[in-house]
Amino acid sequence: MNTEVKIAGVTFKNPVMTASGTFGSGMEYSDFVDLNKLGAVVTKGVANVPWEGNPTPRVAEVYGGMLNAIGLQNPGIDVFMERDIPFLQKYDTNVIVNVCGKTVSDYLEVVERLCDAPISMLEINVSCPNVKEGAIAFGQKADSLYDITSQIKKKAKQPVIMKLSPNVTDITEMAKAAEAAGADALSMINTITGMKIDIHRRKFVLANKTGGMSGPAVKPVAVRMVYQTAQAVKIPIIGMGGIGSGEDAVEFLLAGASAVAVGAMNFVNPYATVEVVEGIEAYMRQYKIENVTDLIGAVE
Amino acid sequence: MAQKKKVTAKIVSQKQIAEQIFDLWLETKLAKEAYPGQFVAVYPHGESMLLPRPISICEADKRENRLRLVYRVAGKGTAEFSTCKAGDQLDILGVLGNGFPVEKAKGKRVFLMGGGIGIPPMLELAKDMDDKKQVLLGYRNKDLFLEEDLAKYGDVYVATEDGSVGTRGNVMDIIKAYSLHADMIMACGPMPMLRAIKKYAAENGIEAYISLEERMACGVGACLGCVCKTTEEDAHSHVHNARICTEGPVFEAGEVDI
Numbered sequence: 439m440n441t442e443v444k445i446a447g448v449t450f451k452n453p454v455m456t457a458s459g460t461f462g463s464g465m466e467y468s469d470f471v472d473l474n475k476l477g478a479v480v481t482k483g484v485a486n487v488p489w490e491g492n493p494t495p496r497v498a499e500v501y502g503g504m505l506n507a508i509g510l511q512n513p514g515i516d517v518f519m520e521r522d523i524p525f526l527q528k529y530d531t532n533v534i535v536n537v538c539g540k541t542v543s544d545y546l547e548v549v550e551r552l553c554d555a556p557i558s559m560l561e562i563n564v565s566c567p568n569v570k571e572g573a574i575a576f577g578q579k580a581d582s583l584y585d586i587t588s589q590i591k592k593k594a595k596q597p598v599i600m601k602l603s604p605n606v607t608d609i610t611e612m613a614k615a616a617e618a619a620g621a622d623a624l625s626m627i628n629t630i631t632g633m634k635i636d637i638h639r640r641k642f643v644l645a646n647k648t649g650g651m652s653g654p655a656v657k658p659v660a661v662r663m664v665y666q667t668a669q670a671v672k673i674p675i676i677g678m679g680g681i682g683s684g685e686d687a688v689e690f691l692l693a694g695a696s697a698v699a700v701g702a703m704n705f706v707n708p709y710a711t712v713e714v715v716e717g718i719e720a721y722m723r724q725y726k727i728e729n730v731t732d733l734i735g736a737v738e
Numbered sequence: 739m740a741q742k743k744k745v746t747a748k749i750v751s752q753k754q755i756a757e758q759i760f761d762l763w764l765e766t767k768l769a770k771e772a773y774p775g776q777f778v779a780v781y782p783h784g785e786s787m788l789l790p791r792p793i794s795i796c797e798a799d800k801r802e803n804r805l806r807l808v809y810r811v812a813g814k815g816t817a818e819f820s821t822c823k824a825g826d827q828l829d830i831l832g833v834l835g836n837g838f839p840v841e842k843a844k845g846k847r848v849f850l851m852g853g854g855i856g857i858p859p860m861l862e863l864a865k866d867m868d869d870k871k872q873v874l875l876g877y878r879n880k881d882l883f884l885e886e887d888l889a890k891y892g893d894v895y896v897a898t899e900d901g902s903v904g905t906r907g908n909v910m911d912i913i914k915a916y917s918l919h920a921d922m923i924m925a926c927g928p929m930p931m932l933r934a935i936k937k938y939a940a941e942n943g944i945e946a947y948i949s950l951e952e953r954m955a956c957g958v959g960a961c962l963g964c965v966c967k968t969t970e971e972d973a974h975s976h977v978h979n980a981r982i983c984t985e986g987p988v989f990e991a992g993e994v995d996i
Contacts, residue, residue: 459961466960466984469742482962490977495953497963499789499815504955511962513975653788705956706781706788708744708831 439722441715441730443477443697445674446597446622448558450477450532450697453730454687454715457678457701458483458536458561458601459508461711463522464529470708475715478532480625480699481522483563485538486547488514492568493645498634503653503680504702505632507568507646510538515551523555532558534599538566542576542586546593553595560596562587565603565628567650577603577628580615587619597622599676602667604630604656609663610670617671625676625699626667627660652702654680661693668694668735682710684717691718694735740771742958744831750804751824756883759855760820761796762807768832769805772798774863775837775926775949775988778805779957781829782815790831791815792954792983794926796858796884797865808858808884834957835987838924838947840866849874849920850892851909851935853927857884859949863924864891872918876909876927910934920944924988929996936991946991952982959984967995 441452455478461467464479473479491511498505512518518535526533535557539545549560564577564586576586577600587600600616602609604627613624629650634643660679668675677695681687682703690698703710718730727733747766755761768778772795779790797806811817822828838859846869852860853876861884864871871892875885880902888894895912896904905915908931912918925935926949939946952964965979969992972980980986980994 460956462960466956466958469958470744488975488977490975490979491962491965494963494965496965497789497953497955497961499787501786502788504789506955506961506963508962511965511975511977511979513977517976654785702788702955705790705961708742708956708958 439719440728441719441722443731445676445696446559448532448597452477452715452718453691453697454711454718455480455534455676455697455699456704456711457699458563460701460704464526467704467708471712473529473531475712476531477697478534478558479526480534480561481536482512483510483536483538483566484512484515484518484548485510486515486544488512488517495643495645498643498649500632500634500651500655502655503651504705505634505644505649505651506629507644507649509568509646510566512538515548519551519555523557527556534559534561536561536563536601538563540569542589545586545590549590549593557596559599560594561599561601561625562590563601565601567603567605567629567631567648568646574603574605577612578606580611583612584615584619587616587621591620599623599625601628602626603628604659604663610666613667613671617673621673623674623676624667624671625678627656627663627679630656630659652680654682654703656680657686661689664690664695665693665737681714682706684714684719684721687714687718688721688733691730691733692735692737696734740833742832742834743768744829746827747805747830749822749824749826749828752822754820755808756881758811759883760809760811762809762819764805764807764828764830765803766805766830767803768830769798769803770800772805772833772862773837774840774866775859776833776835777987778807778830778832779834779954780807780819781831782818784818787815787818789955790957792834792951792957794859794949795833795862797862810855831957835983836985838863838949838988842945843867843869843922843924845869846921847919848872849918849923851923851925851927852876853909853931854878856925856927856931856949859926861887864888872920874909874912876931877903910938913938923947925949933996936996939991947988948991949987950982950989950994950996951987954983957983968993969995
């Protein structure tokens with residue numbers, strides 16, 4: 439049985455990654471999970487300088503999911519290079535660094551700093567709904583997405599994944615723009631903008647009023663978007679949205695994803711990533727599937 | 739520090755001890771690693787509710803492998819816990835956070851101050867401290883809980899907001915009413931109480947440790963949901979935001995900007 443997948447020339451021992459922002463840089467979950475067993479660790483977004491993020495409350499539970507408005511708190515690229523990358527280097531897994539910024543030049547600065555870093559890929563966050571400047575602004579208009587993608591591609595030494603927002607009318611238009619600009623892969627979906635109101639206090643639950651929704655409740659939306667996008671572009675897709683089991687992961691693979699990421703479900707089950715790997719293997723045994731790549735886009 | 743784990747714990751007993759307040763004993767080996775002021779995160783059973791609920795450790799019986807959680811029903815998750823009976827199981831994540839610095843209290847006159855649902859962690863703390871301590875408890879009304887348990891380990895003073903028992907007012911009013919003095923304070927309770935303690939401690943040059951709470955998701959320091967403002971740059975993100983679940987929940991009062 440072969441669980442290996444290749445994306446943009448990078449080999450992954452299995453198609454299971456962590457979704458950015460839910461796993462830090464792996465340190466916090468290394469108590470629970472052997473990081474060597476994962477296809478990749480995708481880090482929390484990092485900017486050129488430290489970001490303090492949003493006021494609290496930053497998280498809220500909703501039916502079958504959660505809202506977050508962390509606001510991309512991060513220590514900036516200097517600390518990240520000194521602390522997080524050396525930590526992850528100790529493990530036999532791919533490191534994918536998620537990059538965020540307020541302006542195009544912020545993104546380019548981080549991408550340039552990472553040129554010689556021992557990492558496998560870059561994931562560009564143009565889809566965070568919780569920061570006022572940058573981020574999602576680049577991911578909601580096809581022409582600005584094309585522009586930032588092509589500028590990053592000119593500087594980047596590693597393959598570039600563009601992380602797409604579901605908060606658009608037609609996600610395939612965004613996917614095509616990223617592909618045309620040279621993106622090597624797509625990851626999708628980032629969170630869906632949501633809101634929760636405390637009816638007893640008549641107040642917003644999140645200090646930011648709105649937050650990004652994730653968890654099992656968003657999975658059908660994510661599967662649909664992955665399927666539509668897989669029909670529209672040729673570059674590989676990393677699928678995510680409520681994945682917590684092997685069955686969930688297989689659904690994304692069948693819809694057309696080449697790999698998957700586990701996000702909010704890490705909070706529900708800190709062992710989720712490894713259990714997803716084992717669940718995919720169990721499915722392959724059950725249906726006598728030799729190569730996991732045979733599942734990609736295999737929905738009939 | 740002990741490795742964090744998610745485990746299934748059997749319920750030994752549960753009873754209601756005051757309005758909306760429940761007293762739960764769980765059988766789990768995590769009890770061996772528990773330290774006063776730490777917490778566990780308890781998972782609801784329903785699939786519509788995903789996130790574990792952080793609940794402070796009230797007592798840890800290390801020999802019998804039992805943890806006591808005294809919690810208030812504050813929403814759907816805790817309402818579900820309150821219906822559990824002996825023999826039922828609950829998944830818990832623990833033990834989490836950094837507790838009170840018991841060793842620093844040696845030889846000092848200490849106030850243990852608890853307000854409302856901030857009272858439970860004071861019990862394990864009182865048990866673990868050998869020196870004489872004064873336990874100051876604040877309640878809404880005469881519906882008291884845990885005051886008899888705490889009386890075994892120190893001199894208990896009670897305040898109620900409606901004046902029905904003890905001093906009328908809050909824990910700060912107890913200090914005035916009895917002219918009490920301490921060299922150190924350890925406290926858990928609502929934010930206005932913690933702010934008053936921080937101010938009192940600063941004005942009187944008293945070392946104070948306070949336990950904070952905030953909405954959490956992961957409980958282990960990854961999601962950055964439960965931060966509080968700090969006076970110094972934090973070690974994780976270098977932006978004056980400490981993670982309550984990881985660097986806390988107990989902080990030296992001067993470290994945090996509340």
